[in-house]
Amino acid sequence: MSKEITARAEDYSKWYNDLVLKGGLADYSAVRGCMVIKPYGFALWEGMRDVLDRMFKETGHQNAYFPLFIPKSFLSKEASHVEGFAKECAVVTHYRLKNDPNGGGVIVDPEAKLEEELIVRPTSETIIWNTYKDWIQSYRDLPLLINQWANVVRWEMRTRLFLRTAEFLWQEGHTAHATAEEAIAETKQMLEVYADFAENYMAVPVVRGVKSPAERFAGAVDTYCIEALMQDGKALQAGTSHFLGQNFAKAFEVQFSNKENKLDYVWATSWGVSTRLIGALIMAHSDDDGLILPPRIAPLQVVIVPIYKGEEQKAKIDEKVHAIMADLKKAGIRVKYDDSDNARPGWKFAEYEMKGVPVRIALGARDLENNVAEVARRDTKEKSSLSLDGLAERIGALLEEIQQQMFNKAKTYRDEHITPANTMEEFEHLLDTKGGFIAAHWDGTTETEEEIKERTKATIRCIPLNNKQEAGTCILTGKPSTQRVLFARAY
Amino acid sequence: MSKEITARAEDYSKWYNDLVLKGGLADYSAVRGCMVIKPYGFALWEGMRDVLDRMFKETGHQNAYFPLFIPKSFLSKEASHVEGFAKECAVVTHYRLKNDPNGGGVIVDPEAKLEEELIVRPTSETIIWNTYKDWIQSYRDLPLLINQWANVVRWEMRTRLFLRTAEFLWQEGHTAHATAEEAIAETKQMLEVYADFAENYMAVPVVRGVKSPAERFAGAVDTYCIEALMQDGKALQAGTSHFLGQNFAKAFEVQFSNKENKLDYVWATSWGVSTRLIGALIMAHSDDDGLILPPRIAPLQVVIVPIYKGEEQKAKIDEKVHAIMADLKKAGIRVKYDDSDNARPGWKFAEYEMKGVPVRIALGARDLENNVAEVARRDTKEKSSLSLDGLAERIGALLEEIQQQMFNKAKTYRDEHITPANTMEEFEHLLDTKGGFIAAHWDGTTETEEEIKERTKATIRCIPLNNKQEAGTCILTGKPSTQRVLFARAY
Incomplete structure (x- = not known):
């Protein structure tokens, strides 16, 4: 062997890092939480990007590019949005360095302070909806179907190569529609595009579902997601598609005159996948000898x-x-x-x-x-x-x-790891012994979800689409429930 | 006509803005100096990027991705580099917002101050060479031929859509070599790639040359460039390729053991073109009715x-x-x-x-x-x-x-606008009446170059490659000179 890899059974987390580093996918950088994507890793991302980009264009979307910076006041315009992102923002406060007159080397020039601080985009809803205000006047300007490939920054405290980095690459679609129905259809369509990509290119089977309120995107009415299962029994959210209702249109005053010539707020969606997918790809398929890449997106076949x-x-x-x-x-x-x-x-x-x-x-x-x-x-x-x-x-x-x-193998594993649990005891036992998705009744409240998370570190990954309806009782509170939802410990 | 465009003869600068805005290429944004690249403009950039990317790969380069942020101390490691970029840096000083306890809304959390400020990359030599230190040990690791497609930020005070924006998109190649000769050959090869692209895809003829010391990239030993001519007689630097010598290798301690098993510093190049090329494309060809795009890169033919x-x-x-x-x-x-x-x-x-x-x-x-x-x-x-x-x-x-x-027309115009001048009077008269490149003798000093710039706003665009050698006297000082160099007013 050219390089030693830690075995999965020995230390799963170290095995993952070994694969990323020794497989030549990425490297740590001098900047806390930021990674360097090495040529082999970037070629993999390019391949994934090209397939997705084609899929976006085939469904009528165009690419555009919006500023890296967001004025602080914009972020605050949508109440739950700022609450979701304020805690992890990189903030630009100055625009110049200078030589310290006291010999302290190069310092920030205190005279070059910005009037309003700029946030390095953690996501672009606010700057984009502020722009859409100028682009949308009438129903004839709708739908507006735009995607952006970009870097974003979220100042995470605990980072992992690809899975959670302060800066990451992603795409973010931002669409504007005349009706709620159309926006919801778009949200679901893009979820299906993501699922198609995950399953047919990455060979990673996914559960399509909707997030519980607690796990929703900050500012969304509904968050749809695809959830994948890794070999260690932990789940990984591989993509999200949000129905944003009129929240951002209202925050940024984006109205249009409809066919009846009446003013109405525009309906919105946003959806994204990121370099995190590379983490999912690695953990879904690889073994103790290294990476196993699915042929359709392998840089070298x-x-x-x-x-x-x-x-x-x-x-x-x-x-x-x-x-x-x-x-x-x-x-x-x-x-x-x-x-x-x-x-x-x-x-x-x-x-x-x-x-x-x-x-x-x-x-x-x-x-x-x-x-x-x-x-x-x-x-x-x-x-x-x-x-x-x-x-x-x-x-x-x-x-x-x-x-x-590769897909069949991953699907068999995944299917064998969706297990029902009817009591908290059963639930906790399954989590600790088998892992995977646990299908359990839940009373529908955020309080219950949070208490289960506190006790078990498992969260509701999603409420599957077209979920089977059945009478049951919440595993924690015993209150009535009409369906099982999927819990798991997750990346 | 669907939209009014200002005529070139009336107001060239307004004509340009009209084309960008009404042609659907870009829009102003809410962030000072940053633009929004609209779908049609971005499709144009994608087309240009795809051709260049293919050319880079055909010449053996691979893409990678390095962090957006550069620790302040890195920028300072190469003396002339920091001097060149310190005056226009966006500086991240904090990593969190919070609600003002005094009711002032969302504010920067003073407790979330970074130990070391981070600079939003204006260019990536420093962060990349700090990484190369870990990647290069032996001559077997060389050459290292890497390119990055990225956004960069330079806090310009006066901005113009595409031509000069605080944030712009570009590619930056960063290569490492075992010998000076090899690095110089790479520098020249990439200049040729840029010239090929400008002439055969953008249909924009360019002069290939070397910059005078005053116009060199901050940290370079030599800066090669391609210079284009716009319809208003002003020049535009369309791409640069730098021979960096061992400057960055020394600043970041990047040594390798050569074939004789001796330690030596690595030789470097960097080269880049940006969304500025779109400005060049517009101004080289378009007319009073709108854009004229060359077929090979037109999004729609x-x-x-x-x-x-x-x-x-x-x-x-x-x-x-x-x-x-x-x-x-x-x-x-x-x-x-x-x-x-x-x-x-x-x-x-x-x-x-x-x-x-x-x-x-x-x-x-x-x-x-x-x-x-x-x-x-x-x-x-x-x-x-x-x-x-x-x-x-x-x-x-x-x-x-x-x-x-389109190329022939632009070339005829360009060739007709390279005019010799033998005195300052002639030089200034030509600049004010005809514009274009003025071929004049120069004594080779930065002082003279700066005085001419002060008096005429014209700078030395380049010393053409394979320049004809002829005895003459500097138009300003009368000192002896061996060749004419090209001056122009420039974007």
Whole structure:
């Protein structure tokens, strides 16, 4: 092995960090809570971004870009919004440095104090709705369907690479509509886009649901979410889509004249996913030997490693590999030939296992004689000897098979980890022994939710869409309930 | 006309703002000096970014992402770097807001003061070289070829949409090399990439050159640049590529063991272009009727407008247009069919002229009978009647022709505006009457450059690469000089 990875069973959290750091995805930075996304990690994000961006455009959205800074007063205009974000804001107060006349080096110039402090955006509803005010006059200006790819900052006290960082990259959609129905339909549509992406590209099965009031986005009427399950039995919120009602339109005075020529406030949605998805991807699939990336978003899908003695063998392999590469590329497969001579094949094998490349092809002199190559899958570690004839087609099919099996495996695990509990005792026992989602009756109050959280560290992840209705009693208070909701400990 | 545009001759600066605002490229924001990039402007930027990104990757670079914030002490580590940027830094001093106990609303929480202030990156050399320290140990880790797409902030006092904004979007390449020669070659290669992009995609001819010491990037040994000429005779720096020597490696203690196993400081380059390019694009080509965008980066290359009376005619035109659209899309042409019924054809024509769409196709019932369409070029306003047979091929060729002619026109203008001057009198007269680049002898001192700037507002834009050597005397001091350099008033 090229690099030691902590085993999941030994220390799950350390295993995760090892994968991120040694897999070349990200690094710590000199700025508290901020990370550096390394080239391999960024290539992964670019791939995810490109798929999502296409999905957004196919559903009629356009990209735009709004300022990084938000005047402090804007944040305060929507009451619950400021309450949600005030505690973790990076605040710009000055606009100049100068040399300390007392020899203290470079200092903030006290004369360059801003009249109004600027907040580094934690999310952009306020600055965007302040802009929409100028863009929307009539129903003809609606719907306004805009997305932004941006960095945002939330000054978290406890950070984890990708999962929770002070600065992170994300996209935030902000749409404006003439009716509540249309806005709700948009909210649900974008949730479905996220679920499609998570399941069909990341191979991560998700529960689609609605948040309880306590877990709602600050300023939303309803927060829809997709919830994924990690291998340690903890849940991870992978994306949210908010129906904002007229809250931001009212806060920023955004009215339009409707078809009846009457003034009304505009209806809003916002929705976002972030680099946090990379954390979900890692924890859903990877193993003790490194990352396992689903083919559809793996930056590199196939790596070819030559096995040879001497330049003559090498030359013959090179020639064949170039033909194979051309075929693979023609089939749209992302492939790399690693013929660097500074590492032995075994070291390379371990390195690409670490990096989660879905398929490895090894080609030696003997293989060449037999017109075959050794093909190894990263996910199952199965190896097979495949004919060089029609190899590209076989590899293409194999990549699809891997994608499917990765999803199926994660789904089986997830489905086996949705367990009903009917008493608090059962609930706590399940949390401590099995983890996963616990389906339990809840009386619908925030007080109960908070007490359960206090006692067990589990929160309501969501009330699944199209949830089965059944009579029951709250596991904490015994009060009547009409449905089970999903609890879990979560990232 | 749908919207009034100020004529260039009347007020060039207002004309520019009209184009940006009414062309739907950008808008002012509530934050001083920051702009909102609107969907059409952002689509233009995306197109430019995608081409550049491909060029960077083809020359071996990978993308990564570094923190938005830079600890104040980092900025100070390279002496001339901090001097260059300290005067325009947005400074984060606190990380929390709270409710004013005295009822003053939401205020900055004085207890949440950062131990060390953070600067919102004006450029990322310092944070990146602090990171490279951990990534580079040996010559085997070199070259390190990384690019970042990011937002940066420079607190400019006088701002102009796209040309000079407090926050802007850009890319910054940061590479590390084992030798000075290699780093210089990289610096020049990236300058060539920028020149290629400006000329062959933006259709903007550029002078490739080197900056005088006074105009160098803060921290660079040499700054290479491409300089473009706007229609008002002012120059615009369109991209820079810096050879940083070992300055940042020394400031951040980045050493590597070379092939001889000796420790040496790493050699560096950095290079960037920004959303400022959009300003250059607008001012190089557009006219009093609106934007003129070069086909290769126009978000929309062709718009089709139907001209009809009644639903029956419309249905026939629709059918034909769908076939034409399919052909055009198959040929990789970005096309839109605007059959919205809320505006008359004349209004639409003006709107797409305003937006600079290179080719407009109008199709009426009579045209359909004659199997022709009216094709109008945005750049020359020429119209012609083209057969519907083989239309996609003709349009493809026309787009290429437009691209070429736009470049040729801009180049002719630029070439006619490089004028020699041999005395200060001649120099000042040329600046005030003709503008453009003035090729003049200069004694090579910063003092002279500054006095000329003081007197004329003209600066040395660059010393062209492969500049002709000729004996002469400085126009200001009469001291001997070996070459002419290019002066201009500039954006």
